Amino acid sequence: MEVRARLRYLRMSPRKVRLVIDMVRGMKVSAAAHQLEFLQKEAAKPVLKLLKSAVANAEHNHKLDASSLIIKAITADGGPTLYRWMxxxxxxxxxxxxxxxxxxxxxxxxxADVKGAHSAASKKRNEHKSAADTSSAETKKTSAKAAASQRKVPIKSK
Known part of the structure; x- marks a missing residue:
């Protein structure tokens, strides 16, 4: 079961917020909340508030246990920019x-969600490795042929 929560129009740069959210992505909720409480970044306060809101929504609306929740994805996208002059x-x-x-x-x-994502990623990784192995073997064969064709054979003189 997935639970989504959104915070919109936060008056802070996305770049500054991404520094904070990159630290907690993929963590358990309890560990992420602990991390955000003691983080010395201003962006940690609204992210912690959003996390607590999402946990409350999961408990109340979907009857999920807060101790089993994991942050699957968290993104910080740019909103509208206010243009001012100094x-x-x-x-x-x-x-x-x-x-x-x-x-x-x-x-x-x-x-089920996290296990499926990991297995799909590992399948893709294995396919990529096998394709790389076959291409490297073909490259070795062609380079050996090219080297053999470039060898100079001494010309016998009479």
Whole structure:
């Protein structure tokens, strides 16, 4: 079972928020909450609030146990930018971009969804390895043929 929660129009740059969410992606909810509580980044507060909201939704709406929840996916996408101007010397002005962020959080109970994702990823990885092995073998054969054809045979003189 997946539970989604979204925080929209957060008045913080997506780049700053991504530093925080990259630390908690894939963690259990309890470990992620502990990590966010003591993290010395301003973006940790709204991300922690969103995480607590998602857990409350999972418990109330879907009757899931909070101790079994895992952060399956968390993304920070850019929202609309507020354009402002700052006065500078000699009558000039420089632009200011006040960025906003949309954060999407997906929690899962860690049963079928995560196992399926891991097995699909491992299958794809194994296919890629086998394709790389066959291509390297073919490359070795062609390079051996090319080397043999480039060898110079001494010409016998009479």
């Amino acid at each position: 006065p500078r010397a000699h009558g000039r002005a420089t632009p200011l971009r006040k960025r906003t962020t949309h954060i999407t959080l997906v929690l899962t109970d860690g049963k």
